[in-house]
Amino acid sequence: MDKEKRNKDLIDKSKQVIREAFEKYDSSKCAITWTGGKDSTTDLWIIRQVCTEENIPLPQVITIDEGDAFPEITDFLVRISQKWHIDLKWLCNFDVLTACLSHLGNTVQVERLNKRNQEELKRIGFTEDSFVFEAESFAGNHLMKTVVLNEFLEESKTELLFMALRRDEQAARKEDEYFTPKEGGYLLPEHTRVSPILHFTERDIWDNTHLHNLPYCPLYKIGYRSLGARSSSNPGDIGVPAWEQDLENVPERAGRRQDKEKAMERLRKLGYM
């Protein structure tokens, strides 16, 4: 199929999902997550178009600072939010950063954290007195990412969260649906997540980026394919731009440490060590 035709179909599908979201939820009850990565930038770009077309105010855009961000990503977020006139909300768990003196690898004493952070650790079954601050470690990941997001959802009373997951990111996502309701619970606000670009492949993202001249973080140009925390992301083929790499045969997240952490977290829960 012709590249441009495919691109148009992909975008049309995303727009249809976004319109459906705005039919169900008022824009003021929605929020958009933006990491500065290629997927969420594409996602945000399409949502902005729908908002302009339908005359809907752009929902609150948020980004989560895990305390270990690439300066290139931070710079990209600042530059593009100015260019696109976006009032970006930075979320960060400053309590944890204070406890580890903003230094990766430092030990955080649990008793020095605020009550909410302590409660959250209890909630996920973490019972040790201290942990080493690393963004994608079990306790660190939860406090720096999940907790700040939960707190934001709760305070802003957000009901719908725009995400930028893609089905081809991992085999485990192949069966994902566009809308996923998240059950509420203790410290866990009930909400729905929607991923309008779920059907885009990694290749589609790059085709779209080039076709429409979307901005992207320069790290992709030097070989990174997937950007997480600085200390847990590694480039794929060093020096080869992401879009020129073997996207079809080498897993996108091969450079990230997250999968190991996920597995370890479940095993910990299984044995409640």
Place this chain on the structure above:
Amino acid sequence: MKNIILLTVDTLRKDSLGIYNDKENLTPFLDSLMNHSLVFTRFHSSGPYTQASFPGILTSSYYLEYGRPQKLSPRRVVISEALQKANITTAAFHSNPYLSDYFGWNRGWDVFYDSMQDEVSDMIPYVRGDQINQKVKSWLDRYIQTDSRKPFFLWTHYMDVHEPYVPKKQYLQLVDSSISMSEQEMFDLFKNTLLKRDTSNPQLVHLLHKLYRAGVRETDDYIKDFFNILQQNQVLENSIIIFTTDHGDEFGEHKGLSHDGKFYSELVDSPFMIIDFDQNQKKTCHNLVSNLDIAPTILHLFDIPPEEKFEGQSLLPIDRYQERGVFGEAIGKTGSHEKPTDLPVYYYRENNIKIIYYQDQERWEIYDLELDPAEQNNLIHSYPRAGELKEKLLPRVNRWENR
């Protein structure tokens, strides 16, 4: 050619199924399949917990065949890899972290759902059967629309019977309406009794077993829903379903709880049946067989030549099966996780005699399963053929170290 479906329930004791003479009707749906089933009465797991048993099921090889690595050895062949090569669609849906992508079990699958990217509740570290079914349904619906001419191999695995034993309320009601416990109370019982392997209070052990049995009853409903999904997509008639577990569970029979590194019947005597709707009466097979025989059977059913690295043999046709005793091996762990200092345990069974070797303390046990099915009287000092049995097991001990 028929599709093959491997349906496994984690931690399912053989004696909780009506087919194997349980009297409390915990598995009404499974029992209703009896007349389309070939039921095996002497099927054995090669390991007493997931990591030790699943290499048997999906790679037809023993747990310690390639040493003690944490991840699946690249030298093993997963049944999905063999099938994918033969142009059969392969799909897996499960929620056992030990079988996740991270540990290398994603090899050879066209679709591999291990739930690791999904959030799980604080108490239960896996997704429930209804969620697994939902994933299966959306895959199958799409598959039937697009690819239906190609046969598939589907593996579905439920975790709901596995500890922490927090069944849904309505199933506890069905199993014992006199018990009323909140989820938190069930979880506390698990933490304070099961995790500590504390069998000192028989009433608490009994209560744990009740909760476990409610989980079995709950899972029977998920299996029923699963079969409905197959039927709605009109693949039921055209599929053969292989049903089994990875291992059982202990409730104080040998002074323990859960499933540690032991080889008694509550852990390795497992349910196994082959369901085919073209068959209309119950058949029974008494061959002494192992879970290493599953993968070769799947190849046989797909009419694919045997895989060299598979150590088992096809269970079908029944009369061509050559009994040669069954082996198993694990690490003698106590608790959910193996420690590097834990040493291996091995077992071998032929006819009705079982021999076990604990490398720790170099301890041997022999049981006569006909006279002593509960495995309480160790015959190591009196059994006349003890020396001969030891000879059969010893070559397996630490065999990888000499390679």
